[in-house]
Amino acid sequence: MHIDILTLFPEMFQGVFNQSILKRAADKGAFSYQTVNFRDYTTNKHQKVDDYPYGGGAGLVLTPQPIFDAIDDIRTPQNNKPRVVLMCPQGETFTQKKAEELAKEEHLIFICGHYEGYDERIRQELITDEISIGDYVLTGGELGAMVVTDSVVRLLPGVLGNEQSAPEDSFSSGLLEHPHYTRPAEFRGHQVPEILMSGNHAKIEEWRHYESLKRTFLRRPDLLEQRELTKQEKAWIDEWQNS
Incomplete structure (x- = not known):
């Protein structure tokens, strides 16, 4: 995959793209990218890329x-x-489903805006997708483009060390992810659930499914409205509703 990012502030991306998984992914050739300062393309003699809106405002x-x-x-x-x-x-x-969709593409271009907005002809003639990372307004599109890029690149083949990591992420299965534990088995009086140390993989998977569904039920019940529940899942939900 190749990603181009049109921005007035290309230096903003250096810290993010030169660290951690994004850097390793680029070094491994899983994706390539360039930041493009679209101010370099203006024909305005003062290097302006913006102007006052017609109709005032x-x-x-x-x-x-x-x-x-x-x-x-x-x-x-x-x-x-x-x-x-x-x-x-x-x-x-933006959702995990959208990230999975974009991860199938060979070439993505992100346009990061500033100021009051875009000339509508940009939207009408150039754009295939419009994405928001939430119901709030930022000073520009750069942070949003970083978020989307990170979410997409980690889904590319070979980027994550464990190929099972992405499918088990929150939202990928339609549920929030189950709790995780690591060593030590006891810490400040808190124990790791015994089932996770039992070696019984079938029981461990059942426990993880149960905890994943329960966490979704408690924190994001709206996600369950889109899920076709199994008989066992319905029984668990009935248990929590009646407890």
Whole structure:
């Protein structure tokens, strides 16, 4: 996978992309990326990429020319139809399902805005996806693009050390993840559940499923509305509701 990020602040990405799993993924060749300062593409003699909105109003709006030209330059004959993602508070809320969808692509382009918004023609002509990372407003799209990139890249083959890690993540199965424990078996009077040290893998999996469902029931019951519950899951939920 290759990722291009259009931003006025490319230096913001250096710390995030040069650390931890993202750095290892790039070093291993699982993905490549470049940050593109679309100010470099403006034909405005003052290097401006924004202007006042037609019809009046507060703030400045990103002009279409630099972003159109940047994307024209990024597109290649081999892949002239990349997914172009606009980071925008008006977009669909980002989910694990969306991350899994984007992880199947060969080429992603993220556009990070600033100021009051984008010229609507950018949205109409260039964009395949609009994504928001939550119902709040940031000063720009860079942090959102970092979040989405991290979420997508970790799903690429070979990125995580344990290939089972991603499928077992919260939301991947439709449930929140079960509790985890490690050594020591006793810490400040708190014990690791005996079942996890029993060696009975079938019972351990049942315990993990039970705890995962219970955590979802208590913390995110809305997720269960989309789930086709098994007979056993219904029995567990009845138990918690009546307790």
